[in-house]
Amino acid sequence: MIKIEHVDKKFHTKGGIVHALKDVSLNIEAGDIYGVIGYSGAGKSTLIRMVNLLEQPDQGHVYINGKDIVNLKDKELNVIRKDIGMVFQQFNLLDSQTVYQNMALPLILLKKDKTFIEERVNELLSFVELSDKKDVYVSQLSGGQKQRIGIARALATHPKILLCDEATSALDPQTTESILLLLKKINQELGVTILLITHEMNVIKKICNKVAVMKSGEIVEQGLTLDVFSHPHQEMTKRFVATVINDTIPSSLVEELDTTYPILKLTFLGENTKEDIISEINQQFDIKTSILFASVNEIKDEILGILTIQIKGEEAQINKAIDYMKDNHVEIERVVLNHD
């Protein structure tokens, strides 16, 4: 649906050349909620602005439904842009106008008649549950309400793609939650493909089925959200994952550990969540297992369980227990403790 191929972008500034995008490729399929995460300055906004060509690449291609939009003439580009809505961190609404006037604007620009506009605005306001705010000035809305209106306005022309540039970054956690639910509803009920950028892993964890991690203009890791969360490869990805998934053994327990016995981190994915595996190995082998840490995490509607245990007993028995767990599709990683 959206294919970004080998896109490169440099900005020439007074302070020198900024290499904002370095050979970036990304494939977003219809129905995805695709999240791009990275720290400030990573190039996220530059990347998302390539998709509707608010920013032109120096090199590379951007395909929308198979059509390369780089070098398209304005007229053709405008046709494509009608299919792409955009939502911003700072809402980009006209504060001194009413909700209705703000939402009518994209439709007036398309020369739609008054009845059509009125109907469409009512429909959208009902979708974002703000019908009662129709004649209120935007300046009188809360941040969350403003973003709902920003999103509703972006949907005015029935776009098939929605681009969200830090749509929740100006909002508190609870309001963020409700906006994320709204984006999910747009994806599921209207079939809109969403590309969103964020610096919060929580946003990715809640709604994205796929994720790409950006660092200094490059995509350093990408994949299905559950895969990336359960098996992060890059240091930066590990740091992002650690902001939402805790797997550290409490320090009070670490102090008392007899480290001659192995400490193991078990990972359970989705259907494989087997709570009784510990009692099974305790029964079948001559070992004693203690649980040092346990967590159950919901990642884009799927479960990732983490269990850190220590097994005490003879080496042969311990190894048999480990093999038994592996045979039962439990992923096992040895934990090395840092004593510093």
Ligand SMILES: Nc1ncnc2c1ncn2[C@@H]1O[C@H](COP(=O)(O)OP(=O)(O)OP(=O)(O)O)[C@@H](O)[C@H]1O
């Ligand atoms: N129009 C521009 N002119 C010059 N430099 C720019 C321009 N737009 C972006 N940059 C630079 O390109 C780099 C990437 O910027 P970008 O806005 O894409 O980052 P970002 O990941 O969106 O950051 P943030 O999380 O702060 O929004 C930065 O170093 C930025 O200063």
Ligand SMILES: [Mg+2]
């Ligand atoms: Mg940005």
